[in-house]
Amino acid sequence: MAQENQQPFTDDSKVPPRGRLPDGAQGAEHLRHIFYRMGFDDREIVALSGAHNLGRCHSDRSGFEGKWVNNPTRFSNQYFKVLLANEKDWKKKRLPNGVEQFVYVEEDADLASEDGEKPEELMMLPTDMALLSDPAFRPWVEKYAKDKDLFFDHFAKVFAKLLELGIRRDASGKVINEENVEDGYKSAPKKSDTATASGDQGPGQIGHEAAPLKEENKKFQGRKNGAKL
The missing domain is CATH 1.10.420.10 (Peroxidase, domain 2)
Structure with missing residues:
Protein backbone atom coordinates (compact mmCIF):
# COMPACT_ATOMS: atom_id res chain seq x y z
CA MET A 1 0.00 0.00 0.00
CA ALA A 2 1.16 3.53 -0.69
CA GLN A 3 2.06 5.50 2.40
CA GLU A 4 -0.75 7.84 3.43
CA ASN A 5 1.57 10.83 3.89
CA GLN A 6 3.34 10.42 0.57
CA GLN A 7 3.07 13.48 -1.67
CA PRO A 8 1.21 12.56 -4.89
CA PHE A 9 3.49 14.64 -7.11
CA THR A 10 6.68 13.06 -5.75
CA ASP A 11 8.40 10.55 -8.01
CA ASP A 12 11.58 9.25 -6.40
CA SER A 13 12.85 7.98 -9.75
CA LYS A 14 13.25 11.63 -10.78
CA VAL A 15 15.62 12.46 -7.89
CA PRO A 16 19.19 12.78 -9.23
CA PRO A 17 21.88 10.56 -7.70
CA ARG A 18 24.82 11.99 -5.79
CA GLY A 19 27.35 13.48 -8.16
CA ARG A 20 24.86 15.23 -10.42
CA LEU A 21 24.47 18.17 -8.05
CA PRO A 22 27.28 20.57 -7.07
CA ASP A 23 29.55 19.68 -4.15
CA GLY A 24 29.94 22.86 -2.10
CA ALA A 25 33.40 21.80 -0.94
CA GLN A 26 34.83 22.00 -4.47
CA GLY A 27 36.01 24.84 -6.71
CA GLU A 164 12.82 23.02 -17.89
CA LEU A 165 15.89 20.76 -18.07
CA GLY A 166 14.91 17.42 -19.56
CA ILE A 167 11.45 18.65 -20.55
CA ARG A 168 10.51 18.41 -24.23
CA ARG A 169 7.47 20.25 -25.55
CA ASP A 170 5.69 20.37 -28.89
CA ALA A 171 4.71 23.59 -30.66
CA SER A 172 1.65 24.00 -28.43
CA GLY A 173 3.71 23.71 -25.25
CA LYS A 174 2.52 20.20 -24.36
CA VAL A 175 5.11 17.96 -22.69
CA ILE A 176 6.04 15.08 -24.99
CA ASN A 177 8.54 13.17 -22.84
CA GLU A 178 8.08 9.39 -23.04
CA GLU A 179 7.12 9.11 -19.37
CA ASN A 180 4.30 11.58 -19.95
CA VAL A 181 2.03 8.94 -21.50
CA GLU A 182 -1.33 7.43 -20.64
CA ASP A 183 -1.21 5.68 -17.25
CA GLY A 184 2.27 7.08 -16.66
CA TYR A 185 3.67 10.05 -14.76
CA LYS A 186 1.83 13.21 -15.81
CA SER A 187 3.44 16.62 -15.51
CA ALA A 188 1.53 19.78 -14.71
CA PRO A 189 0.36 21.75 -17.76
CA LYS A 190 2.51 24.55 -19.14
CA LYS A 191 1.67 27.86 -17.49
CA SER A 192 0.38 30.72 -19.58
CA ASP A 193 2.97 33.21 -20.79
CA THR A 194 0.71 36.01 -19.56
CA ALA A 195 -0.75 36.60 -16.11
CA THR A 196 -4.29 35.28 -15.73
CA ALA A 197 -6.89 35.38 -12.98
CA SER A 198 -7.38 32.26 -10.89
CA GLY A 199 -11.15 32.27 -11.24
CA ASP A 200 -11.28 28.56 -12.08
CA GLN A 201 -9.97 27.49 -8.68
CA GLY A 202 -12.19 25.73 -6.23
CA PRO A 203 -11.85 24.29 -2.71
CA GLY A 204 -8.25 24.01 -1.64
CA GLN A 205 -7.18 26.38 -4.43
CA ILE A 206 -6.71 23.56 -6.93
CA GLY A 207 -7.59 24.59 -10.47
CA HIS A 208 -9.60 22.51 -12.91
CA GLU A 209 -6.40 21.40 -14.67
CA ALA A 210 -4.38 20.53 -11.57
CA ALA A 211 -7.04 18.49 -9.75
CA PRO A 212 -7.32 15.68 -12.37
CA LEU A 213 -3.54 15.52 -12.71
CA LYS A 214 -3.18 15.24 -8.95
CA GLU A 215 -5.56 12.29 -8.94
CA GLU A 216 -3.74 10.62 -11.85
CA ASN A 217 -0.39 11.00 -10.12
CA LYS A 218 -1.87 9.57 -6.93
CA LYS A 219 -2.97 6.48 -8.85
CA PHE A 220 0.44 6.24 -10.51
CA GLN A 221 2.19 6.34 -7.14
CA GLY A 222 -0.19 3.67 -5.88
CA ARG A 223 0.71 1.35 -8.75
CA LYS A 224 4.41 1.91 -8.09
CA ASN A 225 3.93 0.90 -4.47
CA GLY A 226 1.76 -2.13 -5.24
CA ALA A 227 -1.54 -0.63 -4.10
CA LYS A 228 -4.76 -2.17 -5.39
CA LEU A 229 -6.77 0.52 -7.17
Whole structure:
Protein backbone atom coordinates (compact mmCIF):
# COMPACT_ATOMS: atom_id res chain seq x y z
CA MET A 1 0.00 0.00 0.00
CA ALA A 2 1.16 3.53 -0.69
CA GLN A 3 2.06 5.50 2.40
CA GLU A 4 -0.75 7.84 3.43
CA ASN A 5 1.57 10.83 3.89
CA GLN A 6 3.34 10.42 0.57
CA GLN A 7 3.07 13.48 -1.67
CA PRO A 8 1.21 12.56 -4.89
CA PHE A 9 3.49 14.64 -7.11
CA THR A 10 6.68 13.06 -5.75
CA ASP A 11 8.40 10.55 -8.01
CA ASP A 12 11.58 9.25 -6.40
CA SER A 13 12.85 7.98 -9.75
CA LYS A 14 13.25 11.63 -10.78
CA VAL A 15 15.62 12.46 -7.89
CA PRO A 16 19.19 12.78 -9.23
CA PRO A 17 21.88 10.56 -7.70
CA ARG A 18 24.82 11.99 -5.79
CA GLY A 19 27.35 13.48 -8.16
CA ARG A 20 24.86 15.23 -10.42
CA LEU A 21 24.47 18.17 -8.05
CA PRO A 22 27.28 20.57 -7.07
CA ASP A 23 29.55 19.68 -4.15
CA GLY A 24 29.94 22.86 -2.10
CA ALA A 25 33.40 21.80 -0.94
CA GLN A 26 34.83 22.00 -4.47
CA GLY A 27 36.01 24.84 -6.71
CA ALA A 28 35.38 26.61 -10.00
CA GLU A 29 36.19 23.72 -12.32
CA HIS A 30 33.81 21.47 -10.41
CA LEU A 31 31.01 24.01 -10.94
CA ARG A 32 31.76 24.01 -14.65
CA HIS A 33 31.87 20.21 -14.75
CA ILE A 34 28.39 20.07 -13.23
CA PHE A 35 26.71 22.94 -15.06
CA TYR A 36 28.37 22.91 -18.48
CA ARG A 37 26.92 19.49 -19.23
CA MET A 38 23.49 20.92 -18.44
CA GLY A 39 24.00 23.69 -20.98
CA PHE A 40 24.82 26.58 -18.64
CA ASP A 41 27.63 29.07 -19.22
CA ASP A 42 29.77 31.01 -16.72
CA ARG A 43 27.33 33.91 -16.43
CA GLU A 44 24.44 31.55 -15.76
CA ILE A 45 26.44 29.65 -13.13
CA VAL A 46 27.05 32.88 -11.22
CA ALA A 47 23.42 33.94 -11.57
CA LEU A 48 22.20 30.57 -10.24
CA SER A 49 24.60 30.89 -7.30
CA GLY A 50 22.60 33.97 -6.34
CA ALA A 51 19.95 31.58 -5.01
CA HIS A 52 22.14 31.56 -1.90
CA ASN A 53 20.46 34.85 -1.01
CA LEU A 54 17.80 32.59 0.48
CA GLY A 55 17.93 29.95 3.18
CA ARG A 56 20.81 28.48 5.12
CA CYS A 57 22.89 25.32 5.48
CA HIS A 58 22.38 22.70 8.18
CA SER A 59 25.27 20.50 9.25
CA ASP A 60 23.06 17.44 9.61
CA ARG A 61 22.03 17.76 5.97
CA SER A 62 24.83 19.18 3.82
CA GLY A 63 27.63 19.18 6.38
CA PHE A 64 27.86 22.98 6.23
CA GLU A 65 26.30 25.31 8.80
CA GLY A 66 24.94 28.86 8.65
CA LYS A 67 23.43 31.44 6.34
CA TRP A 68 24.96 33.44 3.51
CA VAL A 69 23.25 36.77 4.27
CA ASN A 70 21.72 38.38 7.34
CA ASN A 71 18.22 38.42 5.88
CA PRO A 72 17.87 34.96 4.29
CA THR A 73 14.11 35.19 3.74
CA ARG A 74 14.18 38.11 1.28
CA PHE A 75 15.46 37.60 -2.25
CA SER A 76 17.98 40.27 -3.21
CA ASN A 77 21.53 40.70 -4.50
CA GLN A 78 22.99 40.84 -0.96
CA TYR A 79 24.80 37.56 -1.51
CA PHE A 80 27.05 39.20 -4.09
CA LYS A 81 27.48 42.36 -2.02
CA VAL A 82 28.49 40.43 1.09
CA LEU A 83 30.79 38.16 -0.89
CA LEU A 84 32.68 41.15 -2.32
CA ALA A 85 32.56 43.55 0.63
CA ASN A 86 34.22 41.05 2.94
CA GLU A 87 36.59 39.54 0.41
CA LYS A 88 39.70 40.00 2.55
CA ASP A 89 37.97 39.08 5.80
CA TRP A 90 36.54 35.66 5.04
CA LYS A 91 38.27 33.14 7.30
CA LYS A 92 38.42 29.41 6.80
CA LYS A 93 36.73 27.50 9.60
CA ARG A 94 36.70 23.77 10.26
CA LEU A 95 33.43 22.54 11.75
CA PRO A 96 33.26 19.74 14.36
CA ASN A 97 32.28 17.35 11.57
CA GLY A 98 35.53 18.13 9.73
CA VAL A 99 33.90 20.17 6.95
CA GLU A 100 35.61 23.45 6.05
CA GLN A 101 33.76 26.63 5.14
CA PHE A 102 34.44 30.37 5.21
CA VAL A 103 32.95 32.64 7.88
CA TYR A 104 32.62 36.33 8.73
CA VAL A 105 30.56 38.41 11.18
CA GLU A 106 29.04 41.35 9.30
CA GLU A 107 29.25 44.60 11.26
CA ASP A 108 28.23 46.98 8.45
CA ALA A 109 24.80 48.41 9.28
CA ASP A 110 23.85 48.56 5.60
CA LEU A 111 24.43 44.84 5.20
CA ALA A 112 23.32 43.73 8.66
CA SER A 113 19.96 42.48 9.82
CA GLU A 114 17.10 44.98 9.66
CA ASP A 115 15.56 43.89 12.97
CA GLY A 116 18.28 45.58 15.03
CA GLU A 117 19.66 42.34 16.44
CA LYS A 118 23.38 41.69 16.48
CA PRO A 119 24.25 39.91 13.24
CA GLU A 120 25.37 36.33 13.53
CA GLU A 121 28.27 34.70 11.76
CA LEU A 122 27.80 34.47 8.00
CA MET A 123 29.21 31.66 5.91
CA MET A 124 30.34 30.95 2.37
CA LEU A 125 31.02 27.62 0.72
CA PRO A 126 34.28 26.94 -1.11
CA THR A 127 32.25 27.06 -4.33
CA ASP A 128 31.03 30.55 -3.35
CA MET A 129 34.59 31.75 -2.82
CA ALA A 130 35.52 30.29 -6.20
CA LEU A 131 33.27 32.90 -7.81
CA LEU A 132 35.71 35.55 -6.56
CA SER A 133 38.96 33.82 -7.48
CA ASP A 134 37.95 32.69 -10.96
CA PRO A 135 38.62 35.40 -13.60
CA ALA A 136 35.56 34.47 -15.67
CA PHE A 137 33.13 34.26 -12.75
CA ARG A 138 34.24 37.35 -10.84
CA PRO A 139 33.08 40.04 -13.32
CA TRP A 140 29.52 38.76 -13.00
CA VAL A 141 29.73 38.80 -9.20
CA GLU A 142 30.75 42.46 -9.43
CA LYS A 143 27.99 43.31 -11.91
CA TYR A 144 25.27 41.65 -9.86
CA ALA A 145 26.51 43.32 -6.66
CA LYS A 146 26.10 46.72 -8.32
CA ASP A 147 22.92 46.09 -10.31
CA LYS A 148 20.07 44.27 -8.58
CA ASP A 149 17.74 44.58 -11.56
CA LEU A 150 20.31 42.98 -13.85
CA PHE A 151 20.69 40.08 -11.43
CA PHE A 152 16.93 39.64 -11.09
CA ASP A 153 16.53 39.59 -14.87
CA HIS A 154 19.33 37.06 -15.43
CA PHE A 155 18.31 34.88 -12.48
CA ALA A 156 14.67 34.67 -13.61
CA LYS A 157 15.73 33.47 -17.06
CA VAL A 158 18.33 30.95 -15.93
CA PHE A 159 16.10 29.56 -13.16
CA ALA A 160 13.33 29.01 -15.70
CA LYS A 161 15.89 27.23 -17.90
CA LEU A 162 16.90 25.06 -14.94
CA LEU A 163 13.31 24.04 -14.26
CA GLU A 164 12.82 23.02 -17.89
CA LEU A 165 15.89 20.76 -18.07
CA GLY A 166 14.91 17.42 -19.56
CA ILE A 167 11.45 18.65 -20.55
CA ARG A 168 10.51 18.41 -24.23
CA ARG A 169 7.47 20.25 -25.55
CA ASP A 170 5.69 20.37 -28.89
CA ALA A 171 4.71 23.59 -30.66
CA SER A 172 1.65 24.00 -28.43
CA GLY A 173 3.71 23.71 -25.25
CA LYS A 174 2.52 20.20 -24.36
CA VAL A 175 5.11 17.96 -22.69
CA ILE A 176 6.04 15.08 -24.99
CA ASN A 177 8.54 13.17 -22.84
CA GLU A 178 8.08 9.39 -23.04
CA GLU A 179 7.12 9.11 -19.37
CA ASN A 180 4.30 11.58 -19.95
CA VAL A 181 2.03 8.94 -21.50
CA GLU A 182 -1.33 7.43 -20.64
CA ASP A 183 -1.21 5.68 -17.25
CA GLY A 184 2.27 7.08 -16.66
CA TYR A 185 3.67 10.05 -14.76
CA LYS A 186 1.83 13.21 -15.81
CA SER A 187 3.44 16.62 -15.51
CA ALA A 188 1.53 19.78 -14.71
CA PRO A 189 0.36 21.75 -17.76
CA LYS A 190 2.51 24.55 -19.14
CA LYS A 191 1.67 27.86 -17.49
CA SER A 192 0.38 30.72 -19.58
CA ASP A 193 2.97 33.21 -20.79
CA THR A 194 0.71 36.01 -19.56
CA ALA A 195 -0.75 36.60 -16.11
CA THR A 196 -4.29 35.28 -15.73
CA ALA A 197 -6.89 35.38 -12.98
CA SER A 198 -7.38 32.26 -10.89
CA GLY A 199 -11.15 32.27 -11.24
CA ASP A 200 -11.28 28.56 -12.08
CA GLN A 201 -9.97 27.49 -8.68
CA GLY A 202 -12.19 25.73 -6.23
CA PRO A 203 -11.85 24.29 -2.71
CA GLY A 204 -8.25 24.01 -1.64
CA GLN A 205 -7.18 26.38 -4.43
CA ILE A 206 -6.71 23.56 -6.93
CA GLY A 207 -7.59 24.59 -10.47
CA HIS A 208 -9.60 22.51 -12.91
CA GLU A 209 -6.40 21.40 -14.67
CA ALA A 210 -4.38 20.53 -11.57
CA ALA A 211 -7.04 18.49 -9.75
CA PRO A 212 -7.32 15.68 -12.37
CA LEU A 213 -3.54 15.52 -12.71
CA LYS A 214 -3.18 15.24 -8.95
CA GLU A 215 -5.56 12.29 -8.94
CA GLU A 216 -3.74 10.62 -11.85
CA ASN A 217 -0.39 11.00 -10.12
CA LYS A 218 -1.87 9.57 -6.93
CA LYS A 219 -2.97 6.48 -8.85
CA PHE A 220 0.44 6.24 -10.51
CA GLN A 221 2.19 6.34 -7.14
CA GLY A 222 -0.19 3.67 -5.88
CA ARG A 223 0.71 1.35 -8.75
CA LYS A 224 4.41 1.91 -8.09
CA ASN A 225 3.93 0.90 -4.47
CA GLY A 226 1.76 -2.13 -5.24
CA ALA A 227 -1.54 -0.63 -4.10
CA LYS A 228 -4.76 -2.17 -5.39
CA LEU A 229 -6.77 0.52 -7.17
